[in-house]
Amino acid sequence: xxxxxxxxxxxxxxxxxxxxxxxxxxxxxxxxxxxxxxxxxxxxxxxxxxxxxxxxxxxxxxxxxxxxxxxxxxxxxxxxxxxxxxxxxxxxxxxxxxxxxxxxxxxxxxxxxxxxxxxxxxxxxxxxxxxxxxxxxxxxxxxxxxxxxxxxxxxxxxxxxxxxxxxxxxxxxxxxxxxxxxxxxxxxxxxxxxxxxx
Ligand code: IMP
Numbered sequence: 001x002x003x004x005x006x007x008x009x010x011x012x013x014x015x016x017x018x019x020x021x022x023x024x025x026x027x028x029x030x031x032x033x034x035x036x037x038x039x040x041x042x043x044x045x046x047x048x049x050x051x052x053x054x055x056x057x058x059x060x061x062x063x064x065x066x067x068x069x070x071x072x073x074x075x076x077x078x079x080x081x082x083x084x085x086x087x088x089x090x091x092x093x094x095x096x097x098x099x100x101x102x103x104x105x106x107x108x109x110x111x112x113x114x115x116x117x118x119x120x121x122x123x124x125x126x127x128x129x130x131x132x133x134x135x136x137x138x139x140x141x142x143x144x145x146x147x148x149x150x151x152x153x154x155x156x157x158x159x160x161x162x163x164x165x166x167x168x169x170x171x172x173x174x175x176x177x178x179x180x181x182x183x184x185x186x187x188x189x190x191x192x193x194x195x196x197x198x
Contacts, residue, residue: 008069048123060127138186
């Protein structure tokens, strides 16, 4: 079995987190760019799992290594789980998160705390040569606060408050967030699967 994992992302921050969590497998971990792969991927799945698998399969078609890919987003229960798989495209790809976050806060104006429940979701898919593809899902439960808070993280972090901490994920250090985040949880689950399968 090849001792190399290629992660289907170009996002440097994700690669740092992935290396931290999968590092103890002792395998070489490369981004698709580092592996010299430039796949044109159309994410037209209807779930996080489908999109993660689409990305992993597209990159796996270009190499013989283990390929991992993720797809993530924010689900707000009161808004029928919007923005969901459209999280990065919500209100337009080029719209700033300051504006996206304010739009979501406006849509939740007057909605009481108990109806503001939300979660970040992350699906991680693995295509392992000679095996059936594997997909896992990690989540972190929380609620949408009344106003943005915190400077860390990215995207919807300033408006997403962790259930038992009563602070936003933008107020957590990267280490604190990784220890309980959707992506951290999904990657830790996938690390155990890979350990057993390879
Ligand atoms: P992707 O998985 O890189 O396609 O990211 C999907 C989108 O979900 C991001 O662009 C953000 O809008 C949102 N998102 C996913 N994870 C997080 C997070 O940890 N914090 C804030 N926003 C997130």
